[in-house]
Amino acid sequence: MSDSINTEPSTDTQTNGERTVETTSPSAETTAGESEEQVRDEWRHYEFDGDTKLSVENLDVWYGDDHALKDVSMEIPENSVTALIGPSGCGKSTYLRCLNRMNDRIKAARIDGSVELEGTEIYDPNANLVELRKRIGMVFQSPNPFPKSIRENISYGPRKHGDINKGLLARLFGRDDTEQEGELVERSLKQAALWEEVSDRLDDNALGLSGGQQQRLCIARCLAVDPEVILMDEPASALDPIATSKIEDLVEELSKDYTVVIVTHNMQQAARISDQTAVFLTGGELVEYDDTDKIFENPESQRVEDYITGKFG
Numbered sequence: 001m002s003d004s005i006n007t008e009p010s011t012d013t014q015t016n017g018e019r020t021v022e023t024t025s026p027s028a029e030t031t032a033g034e035s036e037e038q039v040r041d042e043w044r045h046y047e048f049d050g051d052t053k054l055s056v057e058n059l060d061v062w063y064g065d066d067h068a069l070k071d072v073s074m075e076i077p078e079n080s081v082t083a084l085i086g087p088s089g090c091g092k093s094t095y096l097r098c099l100n101r102m103n104d105r106i107k108a109a110r111i112d113g114s115v116e117l118e119g120t121e122i123y124d125p126n127a128n129l130v131e132l133r134k135r136i137g138m139v140f141q142s143p144n145p146f147p148k149s150i151r152e153n154i155s156y157g158p159r160k161h162g163d164i165n166k167g168l169l170a171r172l173f174g175r176d177d178t179e180q181e182g183e184l185v186e187r188s189l190k191q192a193a194l195w196e197e198v199s200d201r202l203d204d205n206a207l208g209l210s211g212g213q214q215q216r217l218c219i220a221r222c223l224a225v226d227p228e229v230i231l232m233d234e235p236a237s238a239l240d241p242i243a244t245s246k247i248e249d250l251v252e253e254l255s256k257d258y259t260v261v262i263v264t265h266n267m268q269q270a271a272r273i274s275d276q277t278a279v280f281l282t283g284g285e286l287v288e289y290d291d292t293d294k295i296f297e298n299p300e301s302q303r304v305e306d307y308i309t310g311k312f313g
């Protein structure tokens with residue numbers, strides 16, 4: 001494939017279950033042999049039809065002197081799966097963590113740019129971080145349930161956010177939402193496709209579950225606080241093929257109601273489950289972002305094609 005870009009504006013329609021995402025390629029005239037920078041500049045403001053959930057503009061991240069993410073701009077459409085792929089160390093996790101300000105916890109990290117959630121700047125100094133992380137939940141690479149019962153793993157977040165009241169304070173104030181808690185635990189576990197496997201042992205310690213079950217419990221825990229966006233950092237990388245397949249099915253199912261952004265090293269997984277794919281390459285650049293079929297079948301950037309076909313990375 002050459003470096004040239006299709007000069008014709010095009011509209012691709014991608015169907016995922018009941019949902020359709022329409023994408024429109026940029027119409028700027030292009031010439032063969034265009035530089036990577038020109039390619040990137042044309043794709044960085046790639047716009048999808050449909051509602052934007054997250055809008056990232058000119059995002060830079062430094063860890064001390066290390067410039068880990070360079071001038072990243074992209075729109076993430078709601079109720080879809082956006083995959084972030086690229087070689088190790090290219091900044092995928094850094095980018096993901098920027099979307100709910102988890103990098104704030106890293107002392108060395110300095111962030112510049114803008115991330116808007118439905119038009120509201122999340123880096124506003126007055127932003128409520130607890131509320132933000134309720135709206136934008138995160139699932140990590142290694143399952144990390146609390147060393148508590150399955151039930152408590154689910155109810156911990158809603159209780160912290162005051163969505164359910166239980167225990168001494170609840171009794172003092174005349175509220176005890178035990179029943180509501182039961183419903184919430186059941187709903188969340190069903191959404192995470194775990195209910196059938198654990199419904200008869202909700203009071204067992206979560207650490208007794210298998211790795212795949214623990215990861216689905218972490219997804220259920222994330223869902224229990226009713227998020228709008230779910231960020232997933234290689235959620236299946238520590239799991240066997242069967243558990244991985246369950247997580248993939250779950251991600252596809254969740255995208256009907258939630259906006260999912262997922263980092264994966266597994267390109268086949270990205271191709272299988274995502275609607276759009278962002279390719280980061282070494283140096284923290286977002287090189288190309290497009291409809292997943294386009295990225296895997298006919299990418300614009302030669303470097304992306306080389307990466308996808310395994311010539312490097």
Ligand SMILES: Nc1ncnc2c1ncn2[C@@H]1O[C@H](COP(=O)(O)OP(=O)(O)OP(=O)(O)O)[C@@H](O)[C@H]1O
Pocket residue numbers: 063066068086087088089090091092093094095106108
């Ligand atoms: N907490 C940190 N402190 C300092 N540097 C960091 C930190 N986290 C990441 N980095 C650096 O930032 C760059 C991007 O790292 P990041 O983990 O975001 O990449 P990645 O694409 O997710 O990698 P991988 O696929 O291996 O997980 C790397 O050079 C990494 O060493």
